[in-house]
Amino acid sequence: MIEFQRKNTDRRNPERVLYHANRGDTRPYGQRLAQLCCGVVMICAGALLAEPAWGENYRFDTGLRLGPATLFEPWWQTIERNDKQWAAFEACLADVEDCSRRERVLRRLLRRAPELSPADQLQLVNRYVNHRDYEVDRRSNDHTGERRPRGSPRSHWSTLFEFMRRGGDCEDYAAAKYFLLRRLGFAPEDLRVVVTWEKRERGYHAVLAVRRPDGAVWLLETDNRIKRRSHAGYRYVYAVNDQAVWDYRDAPN
Numbered sequence: 001m002i003e004f005q006r007k008n009t010d011r012r013n014p015e016r017v018l019y020h021a022n023r024g025d026t027r028p029y030g031q032r033l034a035q036l037c038c039g040v041v042m043i044c045a046g047a048l049l050a051e052p053a054w055g056e057n058y059r060f061d062t063g064l065r066l067g068p069a070t071l072f073e074p075w076w077q078t079i080e081r082n083d084k085q086w087a088a089f090e091a092c093l094a095d096v097e098d099c100s101r102r103e104r105v106l107r108r109l110l111r112r113a114p115e116l117s118p119a120d121q122l123q124l125v126n127r128y129v130n131h132r133d134y135e136v137d138r139r140s141n142d143h144t145g146e147r148r149p150r151g152s153p154r155s156h157w158s159t160l161f162e163f164m165r166r167g168g169d170c171e172d173y174a175a176a177k178y179f180l181l182r183r184l185g186f187a188p189e190d191l192r193v194v195v196t197w198e199k200r201e202r203g204y205h206a207v208l209a210v211r212r213p214d215g216a217v218w219l220l221e222t223d224n225r226i227k228r229r230s231h232a233g234y235r236y237v238y239a240v241n242d243q244a245v246w247d248y249r250d251a252p253n
Contacts, residue, residue: 132176
């Protein structure tokens with residue numbers, strides 16, 4: 001297994017987060033981060049379990065901003081695939097006869113949603129995405145070659161359309177909601193896919209965080225709940241949107 005260490009540099013330097021134990025690894029930081037993928041959370045699991053701090057609500061003004069979303073290559077590639085698939089979906093939007101059965105449902109949602117309030121749009125999207133089958137991802141970790149523990153984050157992300165075809169696990173649910181809300185006009189700075197350590201299940205879990213106009217943060221869950229007030233039971237690990245990547249291991253949560 002690849003070993004990693006914390007780099008003791010200035011807190012504002014994104015390269016402080018992780019680096020390869022082999023000092024001869026001269027690859028750009030973005031490439032190293034792409035290799036890490038879910039290793040970003042796997043290597044800090046011991047610290048999370050040793051010093052849990054639970055119950056604080058998610059905030060958009062905490063966490064260390066590592067840099068642009070392009071640093072996390074698997075996530076950025078998913079964004080690019082999703083954009084291409086949206087372009088192909090335009091034919092369905094123009095003519096219902098060009099839609100598959102699943103695409104027709106999505107088309108109806110996109111035509112109906114603009115008539116709703118933003119709060120109702122969140123409810124609609126949450127229920128629409130949660131209707132798909134939940135599948136525990138048992139694929140291998142890219143950096144270890146071993147099967148990852150149930151519920152742990154992974155390096156593969158699904159687009160909205162890939163999720164529509166085959167369902168997925170919590171990361172896929174959160175990403176699908178993210179892509180759909182972006183299409184409905186929600187600003188990227190108000191949306192984040194947040195990977196957490198869940199106290200009750202003692203495993204990794206992903207949710208979509210949405211910042212509301214009053215500053216409150218709603219968490220869209222996989223069981224149709226929207227946590228508007230209490231986010232108890234989570235410790236935040238990292239977050240992504242199509243603008244940046246954030247690390248929360250040193251945040252006061």
